[in-house]
Amino acid sequence: MENKLKLEIVxxxxxxxxxxxxxxxxxxxxGEFGVLPGHVPFFTxxxxxxxxxxxxxxxxxxxxxxxxxxxxxxRVMVLADSAEKSDDIDVERAKAAMKRAEERLKQAAxxxxxxxxxALDRSFxxxxxxxxxx
Numbered sequence: 001m002e003n004k005l006k007l008e009i010v011x012x013x014x015x016x017x018x019x020x021x022x023x024x025x026x027x028x029x030x031g032e033f034g035v036l037p038g039h040v041p042f043f044t045x046x047x048x049x050x051x052x053x054x055x056x057x058x059x060x061x062x063x064x065x066x067x068x069x070x071x072x073x074x075r076v077m078v079l080a081d082s083a084e085k086s087d088d089i090d091v092e093r094a095k096a097a098m099k100r101a102e103e104r105l106k107q108a109a110x111x112x113x114x115x116x117x118x119a120l121d122r123s124f125x126x127x128x129x130x131x132x133x134x
Contacts, residue, residue, distance in 0.1 A: 003037050007053055009062060009078040016083045017062065023054040024076045026069055041072045046080065048121045050129050061086040063129040065122055089130040098123035 007024055009016040024035045027049025046069055051062040067080030101120035 004074070005035065005037055006075045007078075008076070009051070009064070009080060009083050011080050011082050013082075016080075017085065019053070019055070021053040021055050025052040026076075026078070027051070027064065028069070035071050035076050038073050039071055041070075043068065043070050045069075046078065048118070048125050050125060050132075051078065051083075059132075061129045061132045063089060063122075063126050065125075084126065084129070086129045086132055089126050091127060091130045094123050094126040094130065098127065 004020045004022065005024060006018070007021045008018045022037075026033055026035075027047050029045040029047045033044070046064055046067045048065055049063075051064045053060055053062070063084045063086070064078065064080045065082040067078055067083075070077040070079075097119060101116050101123060104116040105120065
């Protein structure tokens, strides 16, 4: 596995992805970060967003809903609340969820603002990831 990274994405529902890749880019809670083989080890939290990984010249995309990333010189382990490969995202469902969240936010006094904003963020990220399907 020289000059490769083992990328694993795990959710409470099980293993989502386990592949040898060339590069990983994640949405960390402190900003976006990239990982190449030989990276210095670190641990960080992830926010709602897109994880991109490359195999050769091909980029692939995964929606990640919060979590943690453990990075090592030859491995990236992501533990996420939920995750979906771009090909598995139901765009119509994500658009409907976005519309519901926007409607809830219009009723600011009567709604849990944090929950509604998170729902809106998740929907937007899912749609963004789905638009990048390979």
